[in-house]
Every structure is written in C-alpha cells, then in structure tokens.
Amino acid sequence: MKRICVISFLFILMLFSCTKTLIGDEGKQDEDIYLNYQTKTDLELPFNEEWYVFVGGRTHQDGGHHFITRGTGQRYAYDLAIVIDGSSFSGDSSKNENHYCFGKRLNAPANGKIIAMENNIDDNYLSGTVNDNINDSNLAGNYILIDHFNGEYSLLAHLKKGSVLVNLGDIVTKGQEIGQAGNSGNSTGPHLHYHLQNSPNYLNGIGLPAQFRNYYEDDTLVDRGEPVKSQFIRKN
C-alpha cells in the first residue's frame, strides 16, 4: 500500500517536471517573427489613392480573422478598401461598381518576379455574398504572387476578373501597375487583401509582418511602419 502511494507520487512529480517537453518547441519561430521580424523587401503601398485599413495589426482585435489562419500565410494580412465620408460605397452596396475601390489601380509593392497568378474568376455577383463556385482551391480569387528574391513573397488577392496585366515569369518593378481591385474569391465585398509570406506556394506558408516605407497614416508621415486597423493610409 505504502509502496503504491510512493510510486504514484513519484510518477506524478515526474510528469510535472516534463511539462516543457510535453508542450514542445513548436511555435518558437512564430514567436520570433512576431517579436523581432524586420521586413527585408523595400515595400511601398500598392495603390495611389488614400485607402482605409479594415483589418491589419498584431492583436486579435486588429488582425481579425487573420490570426486564425496560420499555415496559409495570412497571419499579418491586410484587408483594405477606399472609404469616403465613413462609407466604402455609395448607393446600392450589393453592386460591386458602387464600391469606391472596385476597379482601382493596383501596383507592385516592390521589385520582383510573378510566380503565380489567376485572372479568370468571376467577381462575386452580389457584394456581401460569395459565389457558389468558390472553394478551398480558389479562396484568393484572382491573385498575383510576387517573389522578391529574398525569401519574401507578396500576395495581392480578390482582384477584378480580367484586370491582371502581368504574366507568369514577368519581372515587375516597384510601383508598376499590375491589376485592379475587385471582389473575387472568398470576399464579402470589394477590397484588396495583401500579405507577405515566407513561401512561394499559394496560400501556404508562415505570414510575415509587412513593413511599408515612406507613407502617410492618418496624415502623419511614416518612414517605416505597419498600418493598423482603422487608419487611412496613402503613399507619400
């Protein structure tokens, strides 16, 4: 009886001492990225007008749903649109054309090579509703994936059908027009989804913080920074 109690007690102590091993080290790389990552690419905002940050930032509140999408590169993703007088549209919100950002010019945020793209997915017919043919294979809708040759890759998603101006293998330069904002894929309204990831694979990899250079956030000039939710941002 005593022996059983002693053995059980020792076993319990042994289990307690193994906590660190049992929880493991997975996620240390994610922690390091969260705390220390400095974007290598010289990024500029990929549009010419003033846009509004609907999703962006490093908290669950600011980063929104992107905090639950590790493995798809979206942890630090931005959802951006144009907002005027407190609204992103005028008139009937279900029509894509009534949204201020729909069809707006999008630029390459930095130099690089086009390594993946899609240009033929219909924009969602009704803003607010995703088309029936959208599934796990085409969540980004029409998109452009750019290799920046330094282990960083930019993804611009939900572009307007037929608006993409570049082809696979093209070399693009920072500021070059590459397409137009749209509402294709898993998108509930016209907007630009932008994220930086560490992998050349479509929606696969670890998301990286994207620090842009030389832009205004809420009329304050920023030399290098990460826009966050509720800010108005534009290029200098």
Next chain:
Amino acid sequence: MKQNQLLIVVICVLSFTNFNGQTLSKNNSFDFSIGYNVGALKNLEIAPVSRYDYNSAIYKFKYQRITKKEKIFEVQLDYLQSEVENNVSSLLNFEYTKIGISVASLKKIYNKNRLLIHVGLESYSDLSLYDINPNNQFVFDQTLGLSSRFSYQINQKQHLFSKLTLPTLLLRITNSNANVYSLNRFQSILWKIGYSYSFSEQLSGQLSYDFNYDRLQISNAFRELQYQVNLGINYKF
C-alpha cells in the same frame, strides 16, 4: 468564497437525499468535485505563441451506474474557465472556457485479492471557447478511446482507484475547418488516480489527481496539458 459556498450547499443537499434514500439499492452514485487545474496550452491556429499557461478551479460532476453484471456506466461533466497567459505579449492573452462531457462503458474483467479491474470504451466531447473579441473562436473535439479502471480495496472504508484512458480517434471542428485524426497525428492520454474514504454506506470523500495530455501533430500544432488535484464527495443511492 463562492466555491466554498457551493461545496456547503452540495454537501447539505446530499445529506438530505442521503436521509431519504435509505431504502434504495446502491447501484448508482453521484460524484461532485472541485479541483485546482494547472494547465499549459499551445494552439498555433489561434496565435503565434508556443505556450500559454493557465491556472483555475475545475468543477466535475459524475453519475455512475453499476449493473447486476458489475458493468460500469459513467457520465461526467467538467467545467473550467480561466485567462490564459503567455510570455510573448499580453495582447495575445484571452479568456478560455472548456466544457467536457465523457461517457464510459466498462466491463469487469478481474476481481481477486481486493483488486477489481474494468475495461471498455470511453468517449470525450470537449468544447473549448476562446474569448477573442470580436472574433470568438471555438474548438470542438470528439474523441473515442480505450479505458481501464483499477480499484483496490484497502479495508472496508478505504480504497484506491485509478483510471487510464487512451483516446485513439479524434473529430475536431473549429471555426475554419473540420477533420478526423487517428493515432499517427493525434496522441492523447488521460490518467486519474485517487483515494476514497467512506463516511457511511452512502457517503464517501475522494481525493484524486488527474493528468490529461493531448497532442495534435499538424501545421497548426495543438498541445494541451492539465494537472488537476480534486477534492470531492460521492453519494451512493
């Protein structure tokens, strides 16, 4: 303070029912316990944090029925709520609630020299809620596994017991997906050991220790570890 009041109320209720239940057979029992949980959590789908820690009270309520053939049927409800904390950033802390229901059916396979052994199947349904405004997240886990229960009678009033469960199959549903995992991806162990002292034919007290561990080897790695010390009462009727 609230916990103490709750415990007193439960003891009073059970004392009353004890008085009124003298004529019934004693194949059924209720357990109620309050414990202290020390937990560690990793869920990379939720946040870039390799380890969260949380400490909290845990409440357990169990109904057990022993059939004429000495089969055991058990249903247990667990509840805990705690803030989980990490060393990376306090911005990534959140309120965590876990509600679990387990159902077990165990058959007697050994009864000799005061040692009683049952084996069977056990199912666990756990709902984990992550209070992350404005996008609250949930994880629902349904597991099925093999379970064994050991009971050793020290004397007429005291016995030791232990239960080991090895879940082998997991159905996991989250806000973003649903998947089934077997032993190559999912490893889990639940172990309980305890001591029971009978105050009367119907009422006994229990002190137990629980060790629960879940590991899911996927891109969004998940691991959870719990150590629990529980103090409870058992009422037979």
